[in-house]
Amino acid sequence: MKKKAAARAGGKKAARPRAPGSIARSVRAVLAAVGEDPRRDGLLKTPDRVERAFRFLTRGYQENIDALLTSAMFDVDYDEMVVVKDIEVASLCEHHLLPFFGRAHVAYIPKGKVIGLSKIPRLVDAFARRLQVQERMTVQIAHALQDSLHPGGVGVVIEAMHLCMIMRGVEKQHSVAVTSCMLGAFREQSQTREEFLGLIRKKHDGLQ
Numbered sequence: 001m002k003k004k005a006a007a008r009a010g011g012k013k014a015a016r017p018r019a020p021g022s023i024a025r026s027v028r029a030v031l032a033a034v035g036e037d038p039r040r041d042g043l044l045k046t047p048d049r050v051e052r053a054f055r056f057l058t059r060g061y062q063e064n065i066d067a068l069l070t071s072a073m074f075d076v077d078y079d080e081m082v083v084v085k086d087i088e089v090a091s092l093c094e095h096h097l098l099p100f101f102g103r104a105h106v107a108y109i110p111k112g113k114v115i116g117l118s119k120i121p122r123l124v125d126a127f128a129r130r131l132q133v134q135e136r137m138t139v140q141i142a143h144a145l146q147d148s149l150h151p152g153g154v155g156v157v158i159e160a161m162h163l164c165m166i167m168r169g170v171e172k173q174h175s176v177a178v179t180s181c182m183l184g185a186f187r188e189q190s191q192t193r194e195e196f197l198g199l200i201r202k203k204h205d206g207l208q
């Protein structure tokens with residue numbers, strides 16, 4: 001998928017969730033399929049809990065990204081890099097429905113407009129609370145900022161550990177996947193990119 005198309009996949013269109021109870025019914029079938037007894041005490045309420053958890057973990061589909069960003073946009077005469085780093089991020093991998101989690105670092109260079117700093121973690125959440133692949137989420141966050149603020153450039157780096165790798169023993173237990181999306185000045189000027197990467201490396205060593 002091309003980057004632009006990827007950025008929009010699942011981006012602005014609100015998904016229509018199915019009727020309440022449909023996830024719980026499916027979870028009951030999964031419990032039976034793995035050889036469990038869905039009627040035993042410990043599992044009785046599990047389907048409903050899983051349904052509530054999944055509704056919460058996928059509510060990013062209902063977020064209006066445009067409204068989120070434009071609600072706190074200000075005209076400001078500031079053209080230095082804005083960096084919000086170490087944003088905790090947790091999402092569900094769309095291939096295994098298992099969590100991946102870590103940190104996101106987001107930067108942009110304003111061109112007349114800035115966005116309220118608290119909106120950046122919310123933007124990250126809006127894309128993280130969906131079924132995701134880390135690469136696409138990285139691109140979506142960058143393009144959402146680019147498309148709404150039209151800044152001089154955007155840089156997004158995400159470092160995450162994937163339970164589908166750890167629990168299935170696919171990779172070394174503590175390997176971290178790093179993805180990045182650099183737009184505008186962050187792509188074209190190595191000095192800008194290095195400044196960003198230097199800032200997110202400071203006082204920050206892996207996921208400890």
Ligand SMILES: [Zn+2]
Nearest residue numbers: 093095096164
């Ligand atoms: Zn996976």
